[in-house]
Amino acid sequence: MNDAAVVLELRDISVRLGGRRRWLLPAIPAFPAVSNVNLEINAGEILGLVGESGCGKTTLGRTVLGLQRESAGSIKLNGEIVTGLEPRDARRKRRAIHYVHQDAAAALDPWWSVGHALEEGLIIQGVPHKAERQQRMRDMLAAVGLDSDAAKRYPHELSGGQLRRIALARVLLLRPSIIILDEPTSGLDMSVQATILNLLLDLRQRLGLTYLFISHDLSVVRKLCDRVAIMYLGRIIEIAPAERIFTRPLHPYTQALLAAVPRLEPQHLSAPQIRGDLPTSAPATTGCSFAPRCPHALPLCAAQQPVLEIAETGHEIACHRWRELAQ
Amino acid sequence: MGRVVLEVSNLRVQIKGDEGIARILDRIDFRLDQGRILGVVGESGCGKSTLIRTILGILPDGASIESGRIMFEGEDLLAFSESEMTRTVRGSRIGFIPQDPYLALNPLFKVGQQILEIMRWHARPMAGPGKPAEQHRKHLIALLRRVQLPDPEGALERYPHQFSGGQRQRLVIAAALACAPTLVIADEPTTALDVTTQQQILYLLRELVEEFSISMLFVTHDLSVVSELCDDLCVIYAGQSAEQGPVRAVLDAPEHPYTRALLACHPDRSSGFVGIPGAVPSPLRAPPGCRFAPRCPQAMPACTTRIAGMIPVADDHRVNCLLYEATLG
Numbered sequence: 001m002n003d004a005a006v007v008l009e010l011r012d013i014s015v016r017l018g019g020r021r022r023w024l025l026p027a028i029p030a031f032p033a034v035s036n037v038n039l040e041i042n043a044g045e046i047l048g049l050v051g052e053s054g055c056g057k058t059t060l061g062r063t064v065l066g067l068q069r070e071s072a073g074s075i076k077l078n079g080e081i082v083t084g085l086e087p088r089d090a091r092r093k094r095r096a097i098h099y100v101h102q103d104a105a106a107a108l109d110p111w112w113s114v115g116h117a118l119e120e121g122l123i124i125q126g127v128p129h130k131a132e133r134q135q136r137m138r139d140m141l142a143a144v145g146l147d148s149d150a151a152k153r154y155p156h157e158l159s160g161g162q163l164r165r166i167a168l169a170r171v172l173l174l175r176p177s178i179i180i181l182d183e184p185t186s187g188l189d190m191s192v193q194a195t196i197l198n199l200l201l202d203l204r205q206r207l208g209l210t211y212l213f214i215s216h217d218l219s220v221v222r223k224l225c226d227r228v229a230i231m232y233l234g235r236i237i238e239i240a241p242a243e244r245i246f247t248r249p250l251h252p253y254t255q256a257l258l259a260a261v262p263r264l265e266p267q268h269l270s271a272p273q274i275r276g277d278l279p280t281s282a283p284a285t286t287g288c289s290f291a292p293r294c295p296h297a298l299p300l301c302a303a304q305q306p307v308l309e310i311a312e313t314g315h316e317i318a319c320h321r322w323r324e325l326a327q
Numbered sequence: 328m329g330r331v332v333l334e335v336s337n338l339r340v341q342i343k344g345d346e347g348i349a350r351i352l353d354r355i356d357f358r359l360d361q362g363r364i365l366g367v368v369g370e371s372g373c374g375k376s377t378l379i380r381t382i383l384g385i386l387p388d389g390a391s392i393e394s395g396r397i398m399f400e401g402e403d404l405l406a407f408s409e410s411e412m413t414r415t416v417r418g419s420r421i422g423f424i425p426q427d428p429y430l431a432l433n434p435l436f437k438v439g440q441q442i443l444e445i446m447r448w449h450a451r452p453m454a455g456p457g458k459p460a461e462q463h464r465k466h467l468i469a470l471l472r473r474v475q476l477p478d479p480e481g482a483l484e485r486y487p488h489q490f491s492g493g494q495r496q497r498l499v500i501a502a503a504l505a506c507a508p509t510l511v512i513a514d515e516p517t518t519a520l521d522v523t524t525q526q527q528i529l530y531l532l533r534e535l536v537e538e539f540s541i542s543m544l545f546v547t548h549d550l551s552v553v554s555e556l557c558d559d560l561c562v563i564y565a566g567q568s569a570e571q572g573p574v575r576a577v578l579d580a581p582e583h584p585y586t587r588a589l590l591a592c593h594p595d596r597s598s599g600f601v602g603i604p605g606a607v608p609s610p611l612r613a614p615p616g617c618r619f620a621p622r623c624p625q626a627m628p629a630c631t632t633r634i635a636g637m638i639p640v641a642d643d644h645r646v647n648c649l650l651y652e653a654t655l656g
Contacts, residue, residue, distance in 0.1 A: 053521055223599075262555040
């Protein structure tokens with residue numbers, strides 16, 4: 001994986017959401033949803049982006065896509081800088097990147113047949129002949145494992161698993177090279193989930209795709225992803241090859257997260273390692289954002305923000321105490 | 328084994344809709360013993376919600392119970408009238424923890440007001456000095472402290488939106504326990520939560536079941552949560568009971584072909600990604616006999632005509648599958 005070409009490169013990406021000035025009143029400060037994220041995605045790789053709700057994974061995905069404007073930093077797509085543009089131009093520059101929504105049913109118009117929804121993308125992308133559009137749609141439906149009959153159906157007639165396939169087909173018709181998958185299996189039953197994940201692996205192979213896989217389902221991430229980045233309150237706190245994250249996590253948050261995953265094999269329900277909920281207000285700006293919940297926090301942790309440092313080739317960690325704790 | 332708290336036998340429920348009659352539950356059988364947590368597991372559309380609504384007596388219009396018994400502490404709930412259910416069962420002897428606490432709480436009222444109103448209607452008279460309203464308030468504050476809600480006194484005066492997802496779940500857990508029930512039914516209470524919060528809530532539920540000596544029916548689709556939390560497990564497929572037994576017995580040595588297939592899909596057990604071929608039948612067009620037969624690798628001709636009924640294979644481990652009929656002798 002080391003010699004693979006970097007297709008997408010994020011440098012110091014920060015995104016601030018909301019915030020406005022008010023007349024005669026104190027201004028509402030903007031919320032730092034994503035802070036100083038550095039990330040590289042190699043061609044053909046599946047990078048997992050893991051974190052709890054509200055940690056900024058979806059915002060980061062939207063920023064990569066160009067739907068959300070970054071406040072600082074730059075993004076390089078195939079070596080070309082695509083940042084610093086208005087959302088409309090940013091989107092145009094990033095045609096190679098597409099996004100599959102978390103809720104496939106909500107992403108489709110209930111009044112449109114599946115065929116209509118699929119065709120729309122092709123019309124926008126300027127495929128002029130109806131016959132060609134029809135042919136490409138039939139091929140794509142077959143590729144995601146559906147009959148061409150599905151094109152005549154409406155979203156409410158389809159099951160959860162079929163809707164995910166339609167959502168994928170709609171995006172794949174546009175011939176992307178990078179796909180951002182936002183929780184592609186949430187809400188699916190275990191037996192259906194497996195077929196969707198197999199389809200994703202199969203399509204990556206056949207079409208040479210690269211995935212940014214946003215998820216909080218750690219058992220799926222372990223099986224599917226090549227590398228995993230763990231996010232906490234807008235920052236990447238640890239990134240490593242998938243097997244390593246799961247066998248030798250270094251950050252206390254990663255360790256707590258993994259310990260919290262329920263497992264099938266016998267083990268006693270362990271006492272939670274971290275207390276309290278994910279804070280919803282803006283995180284403290286000076287120190288490590290996990291410090292208030294961290295069982296190993298020192299005064300230093302609350303005062304100074306740790307930066308990502310290399311623990312081993314490909315394994316980066318942002319924690320003041322990882323060396324001591326690893327022993 | 329302990330005293331039986333809840334025993335459902337041969338339960339059949341059908342719903343009349345625009346497209347015909349659907350038998351949503353077709354022979355549900357299970358038993359919950361005192362002080363234990365029974366996990367009821369099934370995929371979406373298998374009838375989990377209908378089962379809960381049948382036990383609580385809140386079936387939607389058009390639904391009717393064809394046969395069966397629901398014995399709760401020695402009484403058949405199906406023989407109770409609507410007003411008896413309201414006065415003596417729902418909210419008082421059976422507590423309910425919903426899947427989505429945000430939908431369960433009224434956004435326009437303070438949470439204290441809402442839970443105290445439940446207690447005013449359903450709580451049994453308490454011993455000790457003071458007016459009932461004050462006793463209830465004191466009891467509720469102690470309960471909120473027990474479920475580790477920060478600042479319990481202040482919490483009573485706040486509105487549902489002022490709490491985080493995990494805190495709201497703690498609130499509805501306290502509400503379910505407020506009237507000292509003997510049975511608590513939980514409907515996927517952790518599906519909407521993050522894993523670290525889920526772990527805290529599961530741990531709390533486990534402690535509360537022991538501390539308050541209650542029994543719990545925990546309905547979910549997640550086998551790993553059942554493995555961590557429950558004592559017993561009942562697997563349901565398309566409205567039919569497939570298998571029931573102690574959690575470790577069922578998970579380590581599943582007997583029903585459906586349980587085996589479901590476990591084989593689990594990422595903790597499989598090396599690749601394995602699914603179950605075919606799809607769950609619509610209850611409108613359910614096959615006769617065993618509903619898993621069309622997808623079952625071991626199906627026999629007899630499977631399409633009748634179901635076996637619960638056949639014991641070991642102590643407290645029962646399977647609804649014709650493969651085991653021969654062992655019955």
